[in-house]
Amino acid sequence: MTETQGKEPASRALLLILLLSLLMNGVGIWWGLPGSGWAPDEVAPSRVIAGLEQGLSQGWYVKYPPLHFYLLTLAYLPILALHWLTGLDLHGYQVNTVFFFIGRCLSLLMGTSIVYIVYRCGREIFDRRAALFTALISALSVPFVYYSKTANLEIPFIFWFMLSLWFYLRILKAHRLADYLLFTAAAVFSVCTKDQAYGFYVLMPLGIILSAHLRRRKEDGRAGIMASVFNRRTILSLALAVVLFVLIQNILFSPGGFLGHVRFITGPGSQRFQVYENTLSGHAGMLWSSLRYIRFSVGWPMFLLCALGLAALFRARKEAPLLFWLLLPGLSYYIFFISVIRYNCVRFFLPLCLTLAFFGGRLLAGFLAPGRRLPGLRIAAVVLLFLYTGLYASSGNIQMVFDARYKVERSLERNIAPDALIGLVGSRMYLPRLESFEITRRMKTLTRRTLQRLKPDYLLVNSDFARINSEKVYDRLRREKLGYRLVLRYRFESPWLLWSYRDIYRNDQKWIFTNLDKINPEVEIYERID
Numbered sequence: 001m002t003e004t005q006g007k008e009p010a011s012r013a014l015l016l017i018l019l020l021s022l023l024m025n026g027v028g029i030w031w032g033l034p035g036s037g038w039a040p041d042e043v044a045p046s047r048v049i050a051g052l053e054q055g056l057s058q059g060w061y062v063k064y065p066p067l068h069f070y071l072l073t074l075a076y077l078p079i080l081a082l083h084w085l086t087g088l089d090l091h092g093y094q095v096n097t098v099f100f101f102i103g104r105c106l107s108l109l110m111g112t113s114i115v116y117i118v119y120r121c122g123r124e125i126f127d128r129r130a131a132l133f134t135a136l137i138s139a140l141s142v143p144f145v146y147y148s149k150t151a152n153l154e155i156p157f158i159f160w161f162m163l164s165l166w167f168y169l170r171i172l173k174a175h176r177l178a179d180y181l182l183f184t185a186a187a188v189f190s191v192c193t194k195d196q197a198y199g200f201y202v203l204m205p206l207g208i209i210l211s212a213h214l215r216r217r218k219e220d221g222r223a224g225i226m227a228s229v230f231n232r233r234t235i236l237s238l239a240l241a242v243v244l245f246v247l248i249q250n251i252l253f254s255p256g257g258f259l260g261h262v263r264f265i266t267g268p269g270s271q272r273f274q275v276y277e278n279t280l281s282g283h284a285g286m287l288w289s290s291l292r293y294i295r296f297s298v299g300w301p302m303f304l305l306c307a308l309g310l311a312a313l314f315r316a317r318k319e320a321p322l323l324f325w326l327l328l329p330g331l332s333y334y335i336f337f338i339s340v341i342r343y344n345c346v347r348f349f350l351p352l353c354l355t356l357a358f359f360g361g362r363l364l365a366g367f368l369a370p371g372r373r374l375p376g377l378r379i380a381a382v383v384l385l386f387l388y389t390g391l392y393a394s395s396g397n398i399q400m401v402f403d404a405r406y407k408v409e410r411s412l413e414r415n416i417a418p419d420a421l422i423g424l425v426g427s428r429m430y431l432p433r434l435e436s437f438e439i440t441r442r443m444k445t446l447t448r449r450t451l452q453r454l455k456p457d458y459l460l461v462n463s464d465f466a467r468i469n470s471e472k473v474y475d476r477l478r479r480e481k482l483g484y485r486l487v488l489r490y491r492f493e494s495p496w497l498l499w500s501y502r503d504i505y506r507n508d509q510k511w512i513f514t515n516l517d518k519i520n521p522e523v524e525i526y527e528r529i530d
Contacts, residue, residue, distance in 0.1 A: 025148035028400035045099030103151030111148025134361030160190035199337030309359030423456030446470035484526035
């Protein structure tokens with residue numbers, strides 16, 4: 001077999017994996033549109049436009065770093081050109097919808113690119129079969145499929161992180177200057193997209209220095225460590241990092257904006273969310289919940305597979321030595337980010353799920369290696385594994401396509417007069433869209449006094465939100481003790497749904513840090529009867 005013939009099956013398989021990822025990530029990309037969507041923490045177009053009006057300077061800052069705002073500005077250019085030429089209203093309902101869709105498409109493109117980068121990383125470590133399995137595993141985690149279709153910053157910052165990981169592996173293999181500089185640029189881009197990425201890069205440079213030192217010691221047994229710390233490659237990389245960071249953060253022309261951002265993320269942007277005490281038991285509880293979040297993200301079968309692959313790491317020290325170096329970024333991230341902020345979210349562990357995919361991919365490649373006994377049974381087992389994991393990851397797509405709010409919206413339009421006064425309990429983002437109704441009143445929390453004062457004709461309730469924020473009053477509402485009776489309660493259910501966000505609740509826990517609980521909420525409509 002020629003080299004070209006050997007590459008063709010792998011190329012076709014990679015193309016199929018990328019198409020599968022693009023399809024899975026694209027399904028539901030219209031979720032909550034037209035409008036502002038139902039995905040919390042998306043980069044709102046209004047924030048980008050407000051930044052543009054200030055020139056992304058003059059003290060401007062938001063809770064996120066500015067790099068993705070620059071990319072969104074470039075993506076918005078066709079619409080911005082229409083605004084400059086025709087006076088198009090950038091804050092209009094339809095234009096806002098288009099902006100949201102553009103932002104989501106950018107995430108979709110980056111998400112598919114991540115799967116390809118994972119494959120390229122795999123090829124630096126092991127053979128094509130293992131790299132293909134790694135790419136396929138990486139495409140099938142619940143948060144990856146979800147965030148690849150929203151305008152959140154998870155996929156953009158992970159895109160740059162995975163790109164830096166690719167150059168990190170290339171550095172460990174050859175220590176070329178170009179890879180040092182490309183690693184540095186991608187790392188700065190990741191941190192300047194979402195601050196939490198800094199956690200990866202506390203220990204990664206130490207790994208690079210140690211690798212360079214071990215390489216030099218093989219060539220010269222008397223080589224000292226300082227020559228690996230201070231050399232042309234590291235000095236140029238450090239200089240590039242400083243220049244890129246200063247330019248992207250616009251520190252020279254908007255120092256107040258940069259300082260305001262730093263004050264926010266080190267103060268109210270993080271401290272108010274802390275859940276775990278800075279004690280041994282607190283950190284143990286946080287580690288346990290972190291493992292549960294990772295298990296939820298990939299499903300039990302794939303979690304066990306990747307855990308077995310990780311456990312078999314020491315057997316791979318000769319055939320895939322770079323796998324050891326993959327532990328360093330994840331360890332650095334957990335120690336210097338998760339353990340510092342002392343709370344965890346499902347989305348925080350998406351990069352770690354991608355890293356674990358390498359260990360699972362290698363294990364599957366060995367499981368299906370030529371010459372193994374019962375090859376047909378082994379292939380069938382792997383097919384079933386991926387069928388289950390694919391359906392597990394797709395359960396979020398199914399819930400987004402058939403989100404309960406779509407049916408509730410149709411019911412409202414058919415059965416309620418447009419001039420009816422509708423009371424909304426909680427954020428509009430968590431409720432059906434009501435653009436066709438003339439009068440609505442939002443209640444941050446459900447209280448008896450507010451109901452008596454507003455006396456809405458109908459009450460629209462996200463029951464998951466109400467249970468958390470207004471438990472006692474909500475219980476009286478459900479028992480029809482507040483002058484309202486239930487006329488509709490709905491959440492889409494299907495036997496094909498293999499996960500629910502409630503799967504990761506503890507018995508003593510009312511809520512978790514995840515945006516996945518905003519998909520397909522239980523919605524109730526109450527009608528006033530007194």
